[in-house]
Amino acid sequence: MNGYVGSWAFVAEYCIYVSIAVIGMMQIIAAKWELRGIAFFRNKKWGYVFGSVAIVGVFIWFFGFTGLNLKEPIFDTPPQLLWLAVSVVLALLVTFGLSSIINRRLTPGAERDKTQADGIEVLKQKTYWQAISRFFNKGGSR
């Protein structure tokens, strides 16, 4: 790697590119499976629109408006996988954090709380923060 593609600026742009694409996909997932707790929008339509625009927009930006030159060598496989993983984790943290703030008034009723919801199904009724706080308050077992 040399020049622009070996620089931290490129790594930052790559991480932004992957993270925004993943955030967009998470909003489409939230809309499709009605996971209100991790959605940025109440209206499902906006979830689809935001997700699609984020994915398409960030692809256009990365390939059209950064200093990327595909005639120069880019990442080797190990650093690429590392930054890919970092970006995915970052995107999940942003999605869970931001949606927990946006949906902080989401109050699951007592009836709903008693349902047999499991795993990510719980995020249909609770934000990630509400769910994970409950998990830790109960000492790691539900």
Added chain:
Amino acid sequence: MIHADQTVFFWINGLAGHVAWIDDVIRILSCDLFLPVVTIIALIAVWFSGRNTAGRTRNQYGVMCSLASMGIANLLIFICNAILNDRLRPFEAFPDKVHLIFYQPSDPSFPSNAAAASFALATGIWVYNRKLGYLLSIPALIISFGRIYMGVHYPLDIIGGFAVAIVATGIAVLAMKLCRPIIERLVKLMRKVYLA
């Protein structure tokens, strides 16, 4: 066989260098930064998708198998590169004849790392979900075609990469069977923290 391989290579690579925008599109589609990222995003969608817990769990096993296959395929390529004689890249073997429209990779030509990794992602998930497996084969086929078009691989390198992917998936499936209790615990743990 080598002669046929080179004939097909020159036929496909001969298409390059005529229409600039087609070259640009294929360069983007076949680089390591586009379709691999699209595939990973698709795998994230698969991980969180499913009509019920059983369906979602099956998808999650598929994603794990897919990623494990890709990891094993990379390892196998590393071993192949150490054992096999270096096959020169087309642009190295025929510097005056090849239309090179990509950067010059420095690793051996056979087998294709990009083909092995992208096919491994597809064959890994195919074991658990046929439809998704076929769907993820599309990016793998595009990357493979693009690598020949751009002058960095022979068709035989791609076939070699595909064979490596199948072996890698076989190993991944076997490993997942052997480690089933550990994987089940991992999925349960992830479900407890609302990530599965």
